Amino acid sequence: MGLTRGDGPADLSLRAPAISGGAAGAAALPLPAARTALLRAQAPAIPGVLPRESEAVDAAARAGVLTTTIGKVVAWGRYSSLWPSLFGLACCAIEMMGASNSRFDLARFGAEVFRSSPRQSDMMIVAGRVSQKMAPVLRQIYDQMPEPKWVISMGACASCGGIFNNYAIVQGVDKVVPVDVYIPGCPPRPEGLLDAVIKLQKKIAAEPPTSLFG
Amino acid sequence: MSGAVLPPPPGTGMPTGAIPRQEGVPRIRPGGRGEFLEKIEPSEELMELNMGPQHPSTHGVLRLVLSLDGERVRACVPDIGYLHTGFEKSFESHTYQQCIPLTDRMDYLAPPMNNLGFALTAEKLLGIEIPPRGQYIRVIVAELSRIASHLIWLGTHALDLGATTVFMYCWRERDRILDILEWISGVRMMTSFIRVGGLMADVPAEFEAMVRDFLRDFLLKVDEYEGLLTSNPIWRDRTIGLGVIDAASALAFGCSGATLRGSGVPYDVRRAAPYGGYEQFEFDVPVGVNGDVYDRYLCRVREMRESCRIVQQAIDGLPAGPVNSTDRRVVPPPREEIDTSMESLILHFKLWTEGFRPPPGSCYHAIESPRGELGFFMVSDGGNRPYRCKVRAPSFSNLSALSRMVEGSLVADAVAIVGSIDIVLGDVDR
């Protein structure tokens, strides 16, 4: 669980500079363990550096240069530090608090700081049932969040009204705010919220770079 | 700190040692509520500040309209209804057993308690009794959920006042309780385990070991929380003498639970009108003295210890036998019987399509939820759905006393006081 460097949704692809000569196109690849040992042997002076795919890339990394696209870096920044806005309404809020606690630990996905002020947050987790009286408040809080912002609708009541198909509950918060990820469950397990945050991170990573400019 | 005043170290100009008392400068007493603020003349201009409904410290969607004179609260009017779900209307269109999952979602910090209250009231209407094993397991589940609810209260209350560590620690224990609930019912929170006529099913074999395991460590954990808070001067400074309500006012507002017991009134429904097997267990009911936030905190922490005592007694004396009532009009027959007996098949069918029909009448039954007296007033017209089921929510009455408690205190203290009455908005608004 958790995003490690290798399996992140947007691993910064390292484009090797043009290689002159035959180092890359050389003979058959040795066995992985032996190759790692070979690369490690080639770069002993920089401890902690992961083995690179080729010697030239390794040299570039040693110089502190990586190449990627702006979109990928911005997306990486955005999804790695999603600050949720405190919008816990009912029972799902308790599981949301549980997800931010030590066993499930939402913080390792960057979403540790639950901002009370919507002006300082970029993700709204609507956790719980939205009553008719609360709906305008929900919209107002959503409007107060600065762009870019995303909404996770946590739980059955937020997604579709849940078990309360009656006069008092708004049948789904997508009638009030646009939703990016829906989490079913009543309440969803904290792992469900973690899965939703990861899905949202993948969605943000896939967003086109034009979204940078509004 | 010694009384001597040391000269400032060279080059700093900052005094070290005891700060000398200067003449004429008012000094805030530890435990005092900024009494020098009293010397400032109250102005005629009051500022209206809206606290909530989206607020980190209102424990849900509660809106407090505060009239402030500087930092002092002159009036506090709670505005509720932001979580009104129409439970009572929904009860009228669901059969009794279908209402049980609805009741889970009312007081969502201790869902088995709501199940228990509803089930006991319906059983009173039906006139059926639960066998001892079912009663003992209900008591264990209810008391575990009381501990879980108090842990959330303690964690969030401490978090509001700045003690984030306690928040993390309380959830660690609560996850263990939720593991037990998940093991027996399949769901962490909204278990619907306690149903009309008994339980969802008998507990699995590992239940006893899990509960004993939990109990073995839990009292030490409560010592840990108390070690962090009870003698902590910051905690005491922020809670003692705050949000005081006297016993007569608390009674007149209909307060119950620790909100009432903190003011010195020893009222606990488990003692006054024992239900569901509680008369067999020995436990104390902690009562406060001053009716302030600190006393309510002490009451609830000690209630956690008493709940452990009850669970220990219950798990030690857990009898064998069936867990559900034998009344076939209410409790479905066991699976094997349905294959052999036509009558059982018909009863099963009728229970699933229609549900059971209590005789016409009305009944009020109360239980002691973590918040106070949780009561169900059920009216039956002989049909398979409750004609009217009114939920007497303890948080609703406790919250009506809030304006009395908050007036005169500072804004920051309003946060502490709201936390101390332990409200759940699902309970308030239903």
Added chain:
Amino acid sequence: MRPVPATVRPAGTTALACLRSGLPDAARAVSEDHDQLTIELEPTRLIDAVRLLRDDPVARFEMPIFMTCVDWPERDPRFDVVYVLRSLTGNDVVRLLVRADADGTVPTLSGLLPGMEWHERECYDLFGLTFEGHPNLRRILLPDDWEGHPLRRDYVSFGEPVAFTHNLEWALSPQDRPEYMPGSVRGSVERP
């Protein structure tokens, strides 16, 4: 902890005794159900009866538990207004009942027992029953501009029909739906 007096059976006996001795004509009828007494009072004597129960040194019904309404629409008067009070010293619970119709008013108890103030507001909100003399009779649980009183039996409560094959219009997005959607009107009046 001082011992709690034994629970009174049937519940409400001390209240009945207190009323019979203090205000003999206040109680109109007494019924017993599941070991609990329900004392029906004359609406005009409600305040006096509650004051007597509260102030009587033996009875001391000082704690308001709740008040609510039960709606029997075929009956006239339609509302059963139920008050439940508790006495801690006597360890007793009493249920008082007053009948009221939808247009009538019931005197408020919030002057005697402040805890009833919010319960009466909730009754007003959900049933439409007005309380004479209430300091703050506004809606409490529903938005202030809500029309209708949901807990009345003739109020149709619905959220949204679930979209099955026979009403698939509900599964369409709002711009594609036809103008009049069956079941789309809240409340008891079906407007075209």
